[in-house]
Amino acid sequence: MGRTQTQVGIVGAGPAGLMLSHLLHLHGIESVIVEARSQRYCEERIRAGVLEHGTVEMLRQTDVADRLDREGMRHEGIEIGLNGHLHRIPLTEITGKSITVYGQHELVKDLIARRLADHGEIRFECGNASLHNIDSPHPFIRCEREGQVEEIHCDFVAGCDGFHGTARSSIPELVITCYERIYPFAWLGILAEAPPVREELVYMHHERGFALYSMRSPAITRLYLQCAPDENLDEWTDDRIWTELQLRLGCSDGWRPREGRVLQKGITGMRSFVVEPMQYGSLYLAGDAAHIVPPTGAKGMNLAMADVFVLAEALRAFYKQNSRAKLETYSSICLRRIWKAQRFSWWMTSLLHLSPDATPFDRRRQLAELDYLTSSRAAAASLAENYVGLPMEL
Ligand code: PHB
Numbered sequence: 068m069g070r071t072q073t074q075v076g077i078v079g080a081g082p083a084g085l086m087l088s089h090l091l092h093l094h095g096i097e098s099v100i101v102e103a104r105s106q107r108y109c110e111e112r113i114r115a116g117v118l119e120h121g122t123v124e125m126l127r128q129t130d131v132a133d134r135l136d137r138e139g140m141r142h143e144g145i146e147i148g149l150n151g152h153l154h155r156i157p158l159t160e161i162t163g164k165s166i167t168v169y170g171q172h173e174l175v176k177d178l179i180a181r182r183l184a185d186h187g188e189i190r191f192e193c194g195n196a197s198l199h200n201i202d203s204p205h206p207f208i209r210c211e212r213e214g215q216v217e218e219i220h221c222d223f224v225a226g227c228d229g230f231h232g233t234a235r236s237s238i239p240e241l242v243i244t245c246y247e248r249i250y251p252f253a254w255l256g257i258l259a260e261a262p263p264v265r266e267e268l269v270y271m272h273h274e275r276g277f278a279l280y281s282m283r284s285p286a287i288t289r290l291y292l293q294c295a296p297d298e299n300l301d302e303w304t305d306d307r308i309w310t311e312l313q314l315r316l317g318c319s320d321g322w323r324p325r326e327g328r329v330l331q332k333g334i335t336g337m338r339s340f341v342v343e344p345m346q347y348g349s350l351y352l353a354g355d356a357a358h359i360v361p362p363t364g365a366k367g368m369n370l371a372m373a374d375v376f377v378l379a380e381a382l383r384a385f386y387k388q389n390s391r392a393k394l395e396t397y398s399s400i401c402l403r404r405i406w407k408a409q410r411f412s413w414w415m416t417s418l419l420h421l422s423p424d425a426t427p428f429d430r431r432r433q434l435a436e437l438d439y440l441t442s443s444r445a446a447a448a449s450l451a452e453n454y455v456g457l458p459m460e461l
Pocket of ligand 1: 115362
């Protein structure tokens, strides 16, 4: 059996785990990451792609934004569409801030490269991870790599292993509360080999269902269609997907998405989820392990980044100033931001999707809300402020 001693044991090499390890390194704190999947899998897993202003700033200040600054697509607005008519929300004009479109897997690549260059330890392909002694100051992670059992003994464990990971389920059920909402629809997403033919994202409310036009690079578009949660992907040929995208996204001024080879397709369910508190004993949860937002507000990865920013600062205060105060407030500080992002993501989702449960009253109210959003500066300002990201708090 292999035994390693470190300060912080991190489960999961997604954006949260990698960024935490990077921030800790900058604070002079050692960590080891264990990850179930291979490096290649982590680097190619297609996920969200919108970075808030504050997330980009954090990446710049910690010197991992070179490629992001070169290749990321900075956007100063988004379009909200109503049955083929577009209305621009000028994010930068309203807030002075912008967002950056950069695939999560690109950021993961950058963070892995940086950790490895800094001699950071990331152990890929560690199966069957389990957490032990988390109710004590001497927790450890046990996992298996190449048929060998390995133990990582540490002072703290950071659970950054996503919604289905092992970290959250290691906490006794009696000491946590989970808040959840499952939506009666899902997204069918494709990645297409087609240059984006619009500069900004289009969120379209359509009587056939919501659709989103996004992008990844000057050569690749990312598109989504609202579908049923139990939709069978096999029934969606590329032709059928494009026909539906054209119907929903085609605009009265003649604009429509450009088609191209479908590189990837998948269905994502939609849920809102929060666990409280985000900490138990020496285990601290961050990112999707602690909360899930529906993708409509583009908040998932940004919340993960905000969590680890707070956690790294709390661990710095512990190791460098011998203070536990920030560790004790970690959960409540993060949850304030998380609940505001939950509210916003729920609101964007309810505003833009057709709900099979909506009454005729709900439907009229929804159309009035879209009308209000696209005709009131105050309503647009509220969307803009949340979309570019609320300020980071410590
Ligand atoms: C994406 O590009 O994948 C994307 C953009 C905006 C969203 C969700 C996903 O709200």
